[in-house]
Amino acid sequence: MAKILTIELGHSVIKLCEMDYKVKNPKIYQCQEAITPAGSVNDGYITEGRMKDLAYAIKETIARNGIKTKKVIFTVASAKIINREVTVPGVKESQLASVIQANLNEYFPVSLAEYEVTQSLVQTIAEGPDMGKHRVLIFAAEKNMLDAYKRLASACDLDIVNVCCSGASIIEAARKQSASGCQAIIKMEEKYSIISVMKDGVLMLQRSINYGVGDAMNEVATQPSFAAGDTLGVWRLITRQNCTSEPVTNVKEAGRPDARAAVTEALNPLLSGIMRVFDYFNSHFDGMEIENVSIVGLGAQFIGVPEILGAALGIVCRKAGMFQDIQMADSDVKQKVDAYSSCIGAGFAGDGFLHEDSKGKLTMEVNYTAMSVLVGVLAAVVAVVMVVMSILPYMEAKKEEERLKELQATYQEGMDAYNEFTATQALYDQVVLGTRLSEHANDNLLVFLGELETKLPYDVVIEEFTSDDEQCVINMDVADKATAAKVVSTLREFESVMMVTMETMEEKEKKNDSDEDGQNTSSDDDEVEELVAKDTYVNLTVNCFYYPIITDTDSAAQQK
Numbered sequence: 001m002a003k004i005l006t007i008e009l010g011h012s013v014i015k016l017c018e019m020d021y022k023v024k025n026p027k028i029y030q031c032q033e034a035i036t037p038a039g040s041v042n043d044g045y046i047t048e049g050r051m052k053d054l055a056y057a058i059k060e061t062i063a064r065n066g067i068k069t070k071k072v073i074f075t076v077a078s079a080k081i082i083n084r085e086v087t088v089p090g091v092k093e094s095q096l097a098s099v100i101q102a103n104l105n106e107y108f109p110v111s112l113a114e115y116e117v118t119q120s121l122v123q124t125i126a127e128g129p130d131m132g133k134h135r136v137l138i139f140a141a142e143k144n145m146l147d148a149y150k151r152l153a154s155a156c157d158l159d160i161v162n163v164c165c166s167g168a169s170i171i172e173a174a175r176k177q178s179a180s181g182c183q184a185i186i187k188m189e190e191k192y193s194i195i196s197v198m199k200d201g202v203l204m205l206q207r208s209i210n211y212g213v214g215d216a217m218n219e220v221a222t223q224p225s226f227a228a229g230d231t232l233g234v235w236r237l238i239t240r241q242n243c244t245s246e247p248v249t250n251v252k253e254a255g256r257p258d259a260r261a262a263v264t265e266a267l268n269p270l271l272s273g274i275m276r277v278f279d280y281f282n283s284h285f286d287g288m289e290i291e292n293v294s295i296v297g298l299g300a301q302f303i304g305v306p307e308i309l310g311a312a313l314g315i316v317c318r319k320a321g322m323f324q325d326i327q328m329a330d331s332d333v334k335q336k337v338d339a340y341s342s343c344i345g346a347g348f349a350g351d352g353f354l355h356e357d358s359k360g361k362l363t364m365e366v367n368y369t370a371m372s373v374l375v376g377v378l379a380a381v382v383a384v385v386m387v388v389m390s391i392l393p394y395m396e397a398k399k400e401e402e403r404l405k406e407l408q409a410t411y412q413e414g415m416d417a418y419n420e421f422t423a424t425q426a427l428y429d430q431v432v433l434g435t436r437l438s439e440h441a442n443d444n445l446l447v448f449l450g451e452l453e454t455k456l457p458y459d460v461v462i463e464e465f466t467s468d469d470e471q472c473v474i475n476m477d478v479a480d481k482a483t484a485a486k487v488v489s490t491l492r493e494f495e496s497v498m499m500v501t502m503e504t505m506e507e508k509e510k511k512n513d514s515d516e517d518g519q520n521t522s523s524d525d526d527e528v529e530e531l532v533a534k535d536t537y538v539n540l541t542v543n544c545f546y547y548p549i550i551t552d553t554d555s556a557a558q559q560k
Helices: 048-064 093-102 143-155 166-175 214-222 231-238 257-266 268-284 305-313 331-348 358-377 379-438 441-455 481-492 525-533 552-559
Strands: 003-009 013-020 027-035 071-076 082-088 115-124 134-142 159-165 182-188 193-199 202-209 292-297 317-319 461-467 471-478 497-509 536-546
Touching (some): 013 048, 013 331, 027 231, 071 143, 082 093, 134 202, 143 159, 159 166, 166 182, 166 331, 182 268, 214 231, 214 257, 268 305, 305 317, 441 536, 471 481
Parallel strands (some): 003 071
Antiparallel strands (some): 013 027, 082 134, 182 193, 193 202, 461 471, 471 536, 497 536
């Protein structure tokens, strides 16, 4: 039984899925993730200077998880991939590619000389004036993007089978789920989201937006109360605890309330983009109403995101359901399968960008025919011309080769400098994050104690003092309620605290401590004189909340 490895390169997370290939009831064996090296993937394009780092991350993940499969399919999402839906005449499905190639100039008003084209069959129209025709999604990707994936596969010691478009992969995955009616499948990743609306397994609408959960993940990484650490730590935290302000049943909340509110606020651009697509669908597809929403990709694993989106849309949102006729190797795969829908769909997709150009073959056959006629008429002349003309292109090619080598040498130093800068920048970001995680508001304690010493009334007796990273709690005795009010007012004027609250205030009677002879045992005559003056005193407890520390590191990070 043949196996395939499907890989999706995200902005910060690489997803790998090992599954059966081209079988009726496939089995998914593993779903693994790895951290994308900084700057190695940008909008689906692989950075040549970070190719080795990217290949190492993939190879290390493959080796660590004991994956032996050598054949690989990449699924790619990029704003640079052109897509369009067209209606194709009612030909056999095996002839769709030829028909599309022959009519590319009608479908796209730009030159596609440097692009590879693939297609995904959406629907064969069953009724109406277009009955028998096909609705087809056409995707066009730049050849240099696809060539980079070929080189990456070679660097990983893998045999590349195909490169698919993530939009087509999502459609194939959705068809394998037992969902009926009108539903929306939303693939949420770090920098983008793909919204696909399907009715009874037929695609009605697909749109991409340049918003994802990446901003929310950055908030989790930078908020000190989460203490998430690196990218892998963020991934683990958001999939195990609730980092949003939306309550989730039976899930522990992480961090402070203000940190969770910041994460929720970072999701607003994503929610607005999705709502605009839904509004467009409702206004252009009369009589259809989206009944449920399924979330796949990173958003499906980000605890709290389905609940927040559901509250915004007024529709129950959940992670995508299980796939039909697909076996899962273990419970770990079942828990992760929602985030890997695009990878799984790539294993089902029949078409991809890597294929033979049938149109190019046809052109070559026509040229060879014309050449055979010409050779038959002017054989001798052509022989002489071919000898002479073959020398000139060779000389020009040699000259161009030398020019390109000189150009490469000229820019090599710049490329090395850029790679060094990128590595240094990544190290700097890690140092800044580490510095911020090491700071504590309790570092203001000495400043606060100094203000207590200089500004607190002399007749206040502090019974108990406790402090942590956020606040201190003081239990004290004062002469009366007026003095207590004055003490609270004085504390609120301290420069080292941002808020003071009074938890308790209780008036108590004084106890007269006497020895057996009836003489007062206090050794402090002044204190005795003061306490004798009144029979009661006031005990109060106050909470003082520190201001957060603002450092040069914070300022530099904000300016950046």
